[in-house]
Amino acid sequence: MIELGISTFGETTPLEKTGETYSHEERIRQLVKEIELADSVGLDVYGIGEHHREDFAVSAPEIVLAAGAVNTQHIKLTSAVSILSSMDPVRLYQQYATIDALSNGRAEIMAGRGSFTESFPLFGYDLANYEELFDEKLDMLLRIKDETNLTWQGKHAQTVLNKPVYPRAVQEDFPVWVATGGHVESTVKIAQLGLPIVYAVIGAAPKHFKPLADAYRKIAANEGHPQNRIKVAAHSWGWIADDQSKAVEEYFYPNKQTVDNIAKDRPHWREMTKEDYLRSLSDQGATIVGDPDHVAQKIIHIIETLDLDRFFLHLPVGSLPHEDVLRAIELYGKEVAPRVRTYFENKKKA
Template sequence: MELGIGMFGDLTLDGENHKFQSPKERLSEMQEQVKLAEEVGLDSFVLGEHHRPDYAVSSTEIVLAALASVTNNIKLASGVTVLSSADPVKVYQDYLTLDLISNNRAEIIAGRGSFTESFPLFGYDLKDYNELYEEKLNLLLKLNNEETITWQGKFRPSLNEQTVYPRPERKLPIWIAVGGTPQSVERAARLGLPIMFAIIGGMPRQFKPLVEFYKEQYLEHGHDINKMQIGVHSHTFVCNSLEELLDNYYPGYAAQMDRIGATRGWLPYSKQQFLHGLSPDGALYMGDPSEVTDKILETIEMFGLTRYIAHVDVGGPTHKQLMKTIEMFGEKVVPQIRKAMEV
């Protein structure tokens, strides 16, 4: 069982001046945060890609390379690489280079992406959303499995006996990120790839049929059950009390939900929604250490997880808040989870 943290690089909003902090400041803070994550014994750090004014990270591989220079052991993964609007050859080249820099700590978590700003930015049409992902994922896997590539597709120039350099020391771990689409779950299982479920709303138990479907299809396609990896990536925040969570964290979280919702036709985010997410059936893994521990353990048991990623920076908590929640997650939640897993 691996336990890690995830971030999107949310920028802290100054409520008085209505201005976001500078990306430079946020990226500097992130180095301290990941160093702390390693110090408290976390297994992995996952970083998302966005192309919006409220996030600091658009080039995950560059930021992860910087983080590799200040850490020694923690795994460094994208979360997600929006593969539909990227060049698989460049993605593979960047991450195999990161893998060499970090002494084999790099991973790719590939997805179609729920944010679509990258499509017009890089010249892709959203009507090709699914077809782009299918083709580019197949090419990425081919690059990871073969040294000399001959390939032809619809959206990218062909490759004829090409080799990507530098050469890696190993096959890169490639995960598939899904948000709840059965076709994506089936694809990951058919290909024998690790799967990461993003559970950020509703009730985690609603994903149980999809997890079981993945397990069935994985075995049906002849893959080794001992190599099966299932992860969950969910909004998480550890603090001392519900009062602290509502006073100091909820306002920023709700504001971020509203910024995203404004582009998707969502109703304004309410405290009632937040409190429902905090309930035993909800998808927010937040509260004091015992509450967060119990909820994660329940999810591990329900799905048979091998990895849990705590997404901790939604809404742009301050550096001080993030350092505290990482410390509490690593020193109070993770040891209890690991102890329970040994029983």
């Protein structure tokens, strides 16, 4: 069955009605409550992304996920993403193996190159080595995952000679997913490695990612990778409220704050207009906003279009009052997820 979950970056942008901004420490505490609620309403996975910017609260998702592991029972806990290029793969594995212990086998790593680059100068890495860093460190992480004693001849990473890496993960085949914005080269590399893939479907309509998802499956199968490892997930921005028009209206401001902040640093982005926003909510866009029935139908559409194994609703993008976020999570787990699951259960029986 399809897994349904939430991804978040712990955004800290001004609230529309008050102009106030949640502090980083307050937002981090909120995230733990959100994980616990997502677990209690039956969602399958919760992911937190790593950033090193003022408008995102979380630079160390593994610590927040560890806190969330303690009082949850079922939900899987993953980074979304860990910026592997600027991390030590040994330390990354140890951190998530520790979460795996705390959660009794519910931790995962989602590795990515990082669409934001603040971590590279912060940790002393050269952006000129952007691709090489990721490829080498991913190979190293997979070696650590599969072998207790590590031997590694590093170019950008350290050289290690037959040293054990502890603790070991509870899960024998510890899950490592790889995220991509939809580049062909990334898709091919991930498929050749036989790793599950996550597409960030946040711009174009889902149908534009279908050739990539189909190519990923074909290449991975041709490489001889087992079917249970060939998995596709997607992450899309979204929001849920009891009323359709209310959801559409209240989500514009926080969404615009985030997009406008990103546009300051990226020449190919522009500040969001209301027209841009409404277009993103249409069938030509990937943003999923509305009441439970509308959101469920749009999630079903993206799952069917890409034949997904897992879907993340990035909730929210930009800051909304925390009580509204908790209500959105409740609606997702209690009303949206059952609609989606029932649809696919009935389709399987037909």
